[in-house]
Amino acid sequence: MILSVGIDIGSTYTKAVMMDDTKQVRATAIRRSGYKPASAAVAVYDDLVRNAGVTKENVTYIATSGYGRYMVPFRHTQITELTCHALAMAYHFPNVRTILDIGGQDIKAIRIDERGRVRAFRLNDKCAAGTGAFLEKTARYLGLTTGDIGPYALRSTMPVEVSSVCAVFAESEVINHLSTGIPPEDIMQGAIIALAGRAVQLMKRVGLEADYALAGGMTQNQAMVDAIATKLGSPLNLPPQGLGQLNGAFGAALLGMRRAEKLLAEGHSIPAPGGEHTLEISANATRRWSMYVPASIIYEDSTKSLVKGTPLKVIPSKQNERYFDNSK
Amino acid sequence: MKYVAGIDIGSTQAKGIIMDEHSEIVGKAILDMETNMGTAAQRVFERVLANANLSYSDIAFTVATGYGRYRVTFGDLQVTEISCHARGALAEFPNTRTVLDIGGQDTKAIRIGDSGEVTDFAMNDKCAAGTGRFLGAASFALEMPLSDLGPLALKSTRPVKITTTCTVFAETEIIGHLAKGHLPEDVLMGMHHSIATRCASLVRRVGMAPDVTFSGGVSRNVAMVALLEDVLGTPLNVSSQSQFMGAIGAGLYALDNLQAAKRSQTAYATGSK
Numbered sequence: 001m002i003l004s005v006g007i008d009i010g011s012t013y014t015k016a017v018m019m020d021d022t023k024q025v026r027a028t029a030i031r032r033s034g035y036k037p038a039s040a041a042v043a044v045y046d047d048l049v050r051n052a053g054v055t056k057e058n059v060t061y062i063a064t065s066g067y068g069r070y071m072v073p074f075r076h077t078q079i080t081e082l083t084c085h086a087l088a089m090a091y092h093f094p095n096v097r098t099i100l101d102i103g104g105q106d107i108k109a110i111r112i113d114e115r116g117r118v119r120a121f122r123l124n125d126k127c128a129a130g131t132g133a134f135l136e137k138t139a140r141y142l143g144l145t146t147g148d149i150g151p152y153a154l155r156s157t158m159p160v161e162v163s164s165v166c167a168v169f170a171e172s173e174v175i176n177h178l179s180t181g182i183p184p185e186d187i188m189q190g191a192i193i194a195l196a197g198r199a200v201q202l203m204k205r206v207g208l209e210a211d212y213a214l215a216g217g218m219t220q221n222q223a224m225v226d227a228i229a230t231k232l233g234s235p236l237n238l239p240p241q242g243l244g245q246l247n248g249a250f251g252a253a254l255l256g257m258r259r260a261e262k263l264l265a266e267g268h269s270i271p272a273p274g275g276e277h278t279l280e281i282s283a284n285a286t287r288r289w290s291m292y293v294p295a296s297i298i299y300e301d302s303t304k305s306l307v308k309g310t311p312l313k314v315i316p317s318k319q320n321e322r323y324f325d326n327s328k
Numbered sequence: 329m330k331y332v333a334g335i336d337i338g339s340t341q342a343k344g345i346i347m348d349e350h351s352e353i354v355g356k357a358i359l360d361m362e363t364n365m366g367t368a369a370q371r372v373f374e375r376v377l378a379n380a381n382l383s384y385s386d387i388a389f390t391v392a393t394g395y396g397r398y399r400v401t402f403g404d405l406q407v408t409e410i411s412c413h414a415r416g417a418l419a420e421f422p423n424t425r426t427v428l429d430i431g432g433q434d435t436k437a438i439r440i441g442d443s444g445e446v447t448d449f450a451m452n453d454k455c456a457a458g459t460g461r462f463l464g465a466a467s468f469a470l471e472m473p474l475s476d477l478g479p480l481a482l483k484s485t486r487p488v489k490i491t492t493t494c495t496v497f498a499e500t501e502i503i504g505h506l507a508k509g510h511l512p513e514d515v516l517m518g519m520h521h522s523i524a525t526r527c528a529s530l531v532r533r534v535g536m537a538p539d540v541t542f543s544g545g546v547s548r549n550v551a552m553v554a555l556l557e558d559v560l561g562t563p564l565n566v567s568s569q570s571q572f573m574g575a576i577g578a579g580l581y582a583l584d585n586l587q588a589a590k591r592s593q594t595a596y597a598t599g600s601k
Contacts, residue, residue, distance in 0.1 A: 128495075167494075168456035168461050169433060179363040179364070
């Protein structure tokens with residue numbers, strides 16, 4: 001019995017999925033990432049193993065994804081979120097060609113082909129307004145929790161326009177609306193519609209091609225799903241069994257399973273964790289808070305689209321380097 | 329003696345100025361904005377009248393400016409903040425050819441020609457980063473008042489680069505840096521640097537010509553002044569009344585109208601044009 005684990009360390013949540021060689025999901029786990037993604041990964045892995053009722057020795061292969069993917073020393077390999085999301089969605093829905101993933105602090109639109117290969121990609125991780133953080137902030141200004149967002153919005157009868165393109169300035173707008181007596185549910189729904197608009201704008205930039213799929217925590221928010229589907233004029237596929245938020249982890253587990261099966265079929269043994277499949281961070285790695293990658297790996301400038309197979313360029317920021325000392 | 333009032337209703341603070349017909353300032357008031365802009369305008373007007381020891385009927389002309397200028401029901405005229413800030417800057421620093429105004433929720437760069445006319449301007453009021461709000465986020469994350477931020481930042485010896493360009497994400501980033509053991513002053517200096525860089529690009533968009541005057545609430549932050557001078561490569565004029573620059577400009581426009589009214593009254597009396 002091969003057990004494959006996928007861990008997706010996101011900016012806001014860390015997610016884990018365990019699957020067996022029949023591609024059945026044996027367990028899932030999720031925690032907030034906090035300020036130490038490495039610790040979150042360890043804790044989530046412990047949760048996962050416990051939820052599955054197995055021991056760590058039973059686990060065959062561990063693949064990580066997400067912005068903190070290099071921070072997990074006990075992994076066998078790390079895979080980009082793009083590949084994981086594309087693979088997972090192509091597995092669930094062979095007709096999907098455009099994927100939207102709204103994360104806690106970023107938003108991605110991915111075009112895939114009939115084989116699940118990434119053809120184009122757009123990312124915003126610079127501005128909170130197009131991400132889950134926009135709804136979280138709006139909820140805070142309304143005095144609500146994240147869990148209230150969906151239920152409140154679904155009660156809305158006359159959504160009000162939330163025009164701010166900035167999550168911070170939306171605060172004044174929310175306060176103004178509240179002071180003129182507009183109910184919180186209408187403001188919440190207004191924010192959701194605004195976010196749906198920005199999401200579809202991003203999708204247009206990779207080209208809209210049906211069928212469509214949504215990944216990420218928003219899959220649990222029916223108001224959001226409906227708002228996006230309305231703007232698209234087309235239904236949105238959601239991963240089954242509530243796996244929407246875990247889509248990246250599922251893809252990582254799936255890819256890990258395929259690699260493990262291939263290695264074993266070719267008569268190799270699975271290398272030890274941290275072995276030849278993994279890349280380590282060098283001492284002088286370029287570090288952005290949102291993407292810990294080794295200096296040797298080249299990554300994307302968020303304004304350019306990615307076609308798989310094209311090398312990406314690092315854009316080092318030499319400007320005013322003399323001011324800074326980030327070493328810690 | 330006649331008096332005029334200049335009222336600047338900003339996004340974060342409301343400012344009021346009363347000056348006499350010789351453009352001497354006789355009253356000042358500033359208060360935090362509230363949800364209802366009309367009420368805030370009324371309150372700042374009452375405050376500045378009290379400060380000048382005058383009453384409503386003593387004010388011959390009132391000009392309102394700022395984002396809330398149309399909510400000033402007692403105003404005689406509304407003039408744009410761009411014009412008022414240019415006017416106010418020139419009044420105190422006659423060689424001003426560029427104004428950088430960093431407010432609570434917006435930032436403006438204004439180019440002024442040799443005859444005092446506005447030749448170009450650029451404004452960011454869409455994104456909180458690069459405005460006073462960015463420092464507000466630092467104040468919140470570090471749990472210290474805004475007035476403490478500048479002096480603390482100047483103590484920094486190893487500034488930490490803030491990589492995010494978004495105010496919302498910056499809050500998380502600050503806390504992350506602090507959790508890793510970076511000193512608050514180093515993180516704070518990084519925040520100031522982010523603002524300075526963004527504002528510098530705004531200034532470059534209108535073209536920078538000396539003298540450069542720095543106005544708005546954020547100009548009271550000593551670290552911001554020092555950093556901007558470094559990043560822009562030029563000394564900056566900063567008034568001790570920098571927060572009132574818009575209101576002062578508005579007051580001067582009010583004076584114009586007063587003098588125009590006086591002249592036409594004289595014309596009427598003497599029968600001449």
